[in-house]
Amino acid sequence: MIPPAIRRLDTGSAPYDLWSLAVEDLAALPDCLSPAEKIQSQRFRHRRDHDRFLMRRLLVRHVLSLYAPLPPEAWEFTPNHFGRPELDPPVPSLAFNLTSSGNLALCAITTAGEIGVDLEDTHDDTQAALDLDLLVPGVLAPSERRSFDSLPPASRPAAFFRYWVLKESYAKARGLGLSLNVSQVAFPVEVPGLDEAGLALRATIPLALDPDPARWVFRTCRPTPCHIAAVAFRSRAFGRRRSLETFLLRATK
Numbered sequence: 001m002i003p004p005a006i007r008r009l010d011t012g013s014a015p016y017d018l019w020s021l022a023v024e025d026l027a028a029l030p031d032c033l034s035p036a037e038k039i040q041s042q043r044f045r046h047r048r049d050h051d052r053f054l055m056r057r058l059l060v061r062h063v064l065s066l067y068a069p070l071p072p073e074a075w076e077f078t079p080n081h082f083g084r085p086e087l088d089p090p091v092p093s094l095a096f097n098l099t100s101s102g103n104l105a106l107c108a109i110t111t112a113g114e115i116g117v118d119l120e121d122t123h124d125d126t127q128a129a130l131d132l133d134l135l136v137p138g139v140l141a142p143s144e145r146r147s148f149d150s151l152p153p154a155s156r157p158a159a160f161f162r163y164w165v166l167k168e169s170y171a172k173a174r175g176l177g178l179s180l181n182v183s184q185v186a187f188p189v190e191v192p193g194l195d196e197a198g199l200a201l202r203a204t205i206p207l208a209l210d211p212d213p214a215r216w217v218f219r220t221c222r223p224t225p226c227h228i229a230a231v232a233f234r235s236r237a238f239g240r241r242r243s244l245e246t247f248l249l250r251a252t253k
């Protein structure tokens with residue numbers, strides 16, 4: 001059964017699912033943290049960091065248990081070299097990624113390839129205080145920079161966050177996090193209405209960064225009026241693609 005506290009977002013015909021958990025629903029979700037996660041959760045100095053950690057960890061445990069026959073408390077994770085948690089032992093063909101911002105967490109999950117997700121609360125005080133002049137040169141590609149610079153100043157923060165979540169979704173799908181130079185990856189400018197329609201976007205990714213860039217597709221969405229999210233997805237090169245529904249073991253029962 002799907003816990004009522006978690007919500008499946010509409011991803012249309014995309015080959016992945018996207019689940020969300022809001023901070024106000026945290027208490028309604030049965031506790032399933034590992035002893036190590038419980039200790040880690042007590043180390044946060046700020047309440048919001050504590051809550052976001054709890055949201056991510058509880059969400060991923062409950063979501064994984066919808067796709068494979070293990071209870072939420074039984075999942076074990078090992079971080080890769082760049083900090084991305086991987087299932088231990090691995091579950092072949094199941095890939096997931098997590099993000100949180102403001103009062104929301106998302107978990108993207110697929111059985112068809114690699115996946116990364118990023119979320120930003122564009123109304124959050126810390127985001128509003130970001131110095132875009134400082135960030136833009138290290139984040140935007142030259143083509144993005146040209147369209148960004150032509151925007152009226154009031155439109156620039158929203159445009160920056162859209163580029164940011166797209167780029168970070170790719171960095172997270174690769175499992176590389178901040179070690180990847182995201183200014184090398186270029187996305188098309190936003191066409192109002194098209195991004196929201198869930199259409200797949202393509203990025204320009206140099207071969208030196210990614211020997212197989214052609215199968216990456218990206219989508220943005222707005223889980224709430226304050227949040228923008230992006231998912232990066234790359235289908236597996238070969239092999240049978242199985243429907244997500246065949247994996248969503250318990251949700252349909």
Ligand SMILES: CC(C)(COP(=O)(O)OP(=O)(O)OC[C@H]1O[C@@H](n2cnc3c(N)ncnc32)[C@H](O)[C@@H]1OP(=O)(O)O)[C@@H](O)C(=O)NCCC(=O)NCCS
Nearest residue numbers: 056057082083084085098099100118164172175176177178
């Ligand atoms: C961890 C990282 C990939 C994302 O950090 P973040 O945006 O602060 O945090 P998010 O909430 O989006 O994601 C956190 C989750 O990403 C996952 N993660 C951690 N390292 C990862 C990696 N190398 N690759 C993919 N996913 C990773 C983890 O599941 C983590 O949650 P957990 O610790 O509970 O397991 C970080 O390396 C990063 O890129 N930080 C950028 C922060 C920044 O500069 N923001 C400016 C915004 S304009």
